[in-house]
Amino acid sequence: MGRPRVLSRERIRDSALMIIDRSGLGELSMRKLAGELGVQAASLYKHYSTKDEVLDDVASLIVTTVDTSAFDADENWPVALAAWARSYRAALVSHPNMVPFLAGGPGQRDESLRIADSVHGGLVRAGWPPREATLIGAATRSLVLGSTVGSFSRGFVDDVQVYRDRYPHMDQAHLLRAKASEIDTASFELALTAFVDGLRMRFAAA
Structure with missing residues (x-):
């Protein structure tokens, strides 16, 4: 098996955008985002304090x-x-x-x-x-x-x-x-x- 990919703000942000594109803004949660990345939700909070911080980064990526x-x-x-x-x-x-x-x-x-x-x-x-x-x-x-x-x-x-x-x-x-x-x-x-x-x-x- 390959080594697991390192969790980063970029991976979290990109996965969040993928969820939003696929299912809608209302479907994004830290729990679902963690599941998409194959990690525990607590791991996300080492990179982002809140879901709104994730959304701000997603918005910045788009603009x-x-x-x-x-x-x-x-x-x-x-x-x-x-x-x-x-x-x-x-x-x-x-x-x-x-x-x-x-x-x-x-x-x-x-x-x-x-x-x-x-x-x-x-x-x-x-x-x-x-x-x-x-x-x-x-x-x-x-x-x-x-x-x-x-x-x-x-x-x-x-x-x-x-x-x-x-x-x-x-x-x-x-x-x-x-x-x-x-x-x-x-x-x-x-x-x-x-x-x-x-x-x-x-x-x-x-």
């Missing part, structure tokens, strides 16, 4: 994939904003069960605060007043989170009779579920484009 480099390179702010929003959404779409936890805010997570600092700094350097930059960052975050917290199209069933007889303008609603990913992405792009275009007008007027 490390969010790209704000366009802001750091002083790209045109609408391009940088859209690139950040798309990267942010891609990270959340990869781990949708973590969205409710991430929606709670960055707390003291270094990676999340680094992103907020990069976005805010890029917008202010581009000419946005600090207050407006804060609002834009918050609004973009709301747009991204709203597009990932659930799927509009997957909420429909594929039975034509459910909609045809009672809702005359929804006679094609039974087709939505099969195209959910395409519709969800397209609706996000529509909202993002409209948002950025509106900000361009606001910036020009100011």
